[in-house]
Amino acid sequence: MSQTAEGTAPQGPAGDDSQTRRDFLTLATVTVGAAGAGLAVWPLIDTWNPAADTLALSSVELDIKAIEPGQRITVKWRGKPVFVDRRTPERIKQARADDGAKMPDPQADKDRVKKAEWLVLVGICTHLGCVPLGQKTGQPRGDYGGWFCPCHGSHYDVSGRIRKGPAPNNLEVPEYSFLNETTLRIG
Amino acid sequence: MTAPSEPPPASSTKGKPGIIEQAKDWIDYRMPIFTFMEHELNEYPTPKNLNYWWNFGSLAGIVLVIMIVTGIVLAMNYTPHVDHAFDSVERIMRDVNYGWLIRYVHMNGASMFFLVVYIHIFRGLYFGSYKPPRELLWWLGIVILLLMMMTSFMGYVLPWGQMSFWGATVITNLFSAIPLIGDAIVTWLWGGFSVGNPTLQRFFSLHYLLPFVIIGVVFLHLWALHTHGSNNPLGIDRKSAKDSIPFHPYYTIKDLYGLGVFLIFYMGIVFFAPNALGEAENYVPANPLLTPLEIVPEWYLLPYYAILRSVPDIAIPFTGIVLMEAKLAGVIAMFGSILILFALPWLDWSPVRSARFRPITKQLFWIFVVVCVVLGWVGANKPEGWPLIIGRIGTAYYFAYFLVLMPLLAKFEKTRPLPESISEPVLRDRGESGE
Ligand code: HEM
Ligand code: FES
Numbered sequence A: 001m002s003q004t005a006e007g008t009a010p011q012g013p014a015g016d017d018s019q020t021r022r023d024f025l026t027l028a029t030v031t032v033g034a035a036g037a038g039l040a041v042w043p044l045i046d047t048w049n050p051a052a053d054t055l056a057l058s059s060v061e062l063d064i065k066a067i068e069p070g071q072r073i074t075v076k077w078r079g080k081p082v083f084v085d086r087r088t089p090e091r092i093k094q095a096r097a098d099d100g101a102k103m104p105d106p107q108a109d110k111d112r113v114k115k116a117e118w119l120v121l122v123g124i125c126t127h128l129g130c131v132p133l134g135q136k137t138g139q140p141r142g143d144y145g146g147w148f149c150p151c152h153g154s155h156y157d158v159s160g161r162i163r164k165g166p167a168p169n170n171l172e173v174p175e176y177s178f179l180n181e182t183t184l185r186i187g
Numbered sequence B: 001m002t003a004p005s006e007p008p009p010a011s012s013t014k015g016k017p018g019i020i021e022q023a024k025d026w027i028d029y030r031m032p033i034f035t036f037m038e039h040e041l042n043e044y045p046t047p048k049n050l051n052y053w054w055n056f057g058s059l060a061g062i063v064l065v066i067m068i069v070t071g072i073v074l075a076m077n078y079t080p081h082v083d084h085a086f087d088s089v090e091r092i093m094r095d096v097n098y099g100w101l102i103r104y105v106h107m108n109g110a111s112m113f114f115l116v117v118y119i120h121i122f123r124g125l126y127f128g129s130y131k132p133p134r135e136l137l138w139w140l141g142i143v144i145l146l147l148m149m150m151t152s153f154m155g156y157v158l159p160w161g162q163m164s165f166w167g168a169t170v171i172t173n174l175f176s177a178i179p180l181i182g183d184a185i186v187t188w189l190w191g192g193f194s195v196g197n198p199t200l201q202r203f204f205s206l207h208y209l210l211p212f213v214i215i216g217v218v219f220l221h222l223w224a225l226h227t228h229g230s231n232n233p234l235g236i237d238r239k240s241a242k243d244s245i246p247f248h249p250y251y252t253i254k255d256l257y258g259l260g261v262f263l264i265f266y267m268g269i270v271f272f273a274p275n276a277l278g279e280a281e282n283y284v285p286a287n288p289l290l291t292p293l294e295i296v297p298e299w300y301l302l303p304y305y306a307i308l309r310s311v312p313d314i315a316i317p318f319t320g321i322v323l324m325e326a327k328l329a330g331v332i333a334m335f336g337s338i339l340i341l342f343a344l345p346w347l348d349w350s351p352v353r354s355a356r357f358r359p360i361t362k363q364l365f366w367i368f369v370v371v372c373v374v375l376g377w378v379g380a381n382k383p384e385g386w387p388l389i390i391g392r393i394g395t396a397y398y399f400a401y402f403l404v405l406m407p408l409l410a411k412f413e414k415t416r417p418l419p420e421s422i423s424e425p426v427l428r429d430r431g432e433s434g435e
Helices: A015-045 A052-056 A089-100 B018-030 B034-041 B052-075 B085-094 B099-127 B137-155 B161-177 B182-190 B197-228 B247-272 B297-312 B324-346 B359-379 B385-410 B423-429
Strands: A060-063 A072-077 A078-087 A118-120 A144-150 A154-157 A162-163 A176-180 A181-185 B045-047 B242-244 B312-318 B321-324
Touching: A060 A072, A089 A154, A118 A181, B018 B034, B034 B247, B045 B247, B052 B197, B052 B242, B052 B247, B052 B359, B099 B137, B099 B247, B099 B297, B099 B359, B137 B161, B137 B197, B137 B297, B137 B324, B161 B182, B161 B197, B161 B324, B197 B312, B242 B247, B297 B324, B297 B359, B297 B385, B324 B385, B359 B385
Parallel strands: none
Antiparallel strands: A060 A181, A072 A078, A078 A118, A144 A154, A154 A162, A176 A181, B045 B242, B312 B321
């Protein structure tokens, strides 16, 4: 601090200058203190984000040899269900025919698959997170032949696109790749 | 709290004080806790015309204590881990001595807590207890309600049944409606990519903590209450000492009587219908791959759930342009339905507190009560057909009641004349003169 005559000497009740200087010191202290407290809080908040071991569990491999055309199976990935649907040619045709239909979250079927035969979806309704029905034969598949979420009535089509009901988005397509003809890796 | 100005007298008029008396004086001189209690609980002047609707505050306090005591005992036998939580609760039910009793008291205690607090809140609405100078008192009450909701929501997750899991999934997913950062918030809440072990453990920790936070806010609530004292059925201020009576013994005895009646009801449920208010589905262990056909929250959250599901896409009519998706709009409406209570003292600025003197307010209030119950019924049904239509009408009334009807009534309603004082109507009915 630079030495000024007014500032250092206790010259009676707060002259204008010492007032400013004290204000500055108070403000600076509060600012630094608040920033420090804020930084100290972050580690506490961040403990709630996924831990390293949770993140490490983030891919699964699946043998798809045995899946028949028209069959749908469910695998668990990151604690959530993933739908793997080996689509029949009719279903693919239906999905593509619907590309131009009016829907809340328009997307072409070919942008939702890597191979037309294999549709891979996160089986979580984009409304509030229920698992839609339609994986097992006999379960309702909704008005569009895909999946039906019983929680609040969302209908998904054979491409997993939302067509009717409160869900705002299509069923999510997770990251996946075909390691070879018979192995699918999710994540 | 005022400190006594001089050391306590070594002896009183009655001769030598007993050892207990002396100990009390010794402590009180150093920390006047007995003076404080005497002042706030014993002599505390209270309006003399309080009716039984004024019992529910003390009942709520007692239920809170019951919840904490039973909760701490449950926690001694409960294991917060996805692999053990369900089994540990079943062990409490089957093997731990009186575990079934403690759990049923805790489980149904949550329902009783909400029942009592809802009546307490409706009481406040009817008699205008949110009006000056009690706005802060009202606010603190809403904070308690919000904390209670968080606490019971997290508690319901702990037994890790199907409803626990899917209720937690649906409710945490509400936050995904927040634009841009919604998904990050949900992942943060979960500590993973779905509701899982990290979620269960943090919920247990918070479920243990929040009731003690509630105690803190209850203390502030009582502080605000004791600053201006209770409102009363006439909604007018006390004019003279004649309008008050000391809290003890008059209201201690009345509260105690109410407690007896309440405990008969509460224990009746605990012993004869302990699962009547719950969902059978929650006795099925959580399965992340299978959603139950119907997800319903506990009864005390049903009206909000109904509001959540009643709101459609907000669109400009006939254009098909959607301004806000139903999901976000529903979430806003649901939280708004509680937050709107904070604005109540300013939405209803009529100087007349009690609905007894407000003929139209009185009727609209009872319609509001019915609407809340009907919304509860709607929340328990699938949102299609009649329940959906009724839910929309109910939601519209809920908000219109606060945002439209209250300000209009405050301005235009012709209120009935208020009595001179709390004592006046009583004395008049008896044919005596005032004073
Ligand atoms: C505001 C007060 C409280 C409320 C409203 C509340 C509510 C609830 C609810 C609704 C449940 C689920 C019951 C069930 O369906 O099984 C629950 C469970 C539980 N609560 Fe609380 N609780 C409160 C205070 C506490 C406290 C202070 C503790 C102490 C640690 C505690 C410990 C537990 C435990 C261990 C469980 C799991 C066992 C079970 O499910 O029965 N609770 N609570
Ligand atoms: S969670 Fe699927 S419709 Fe609401």
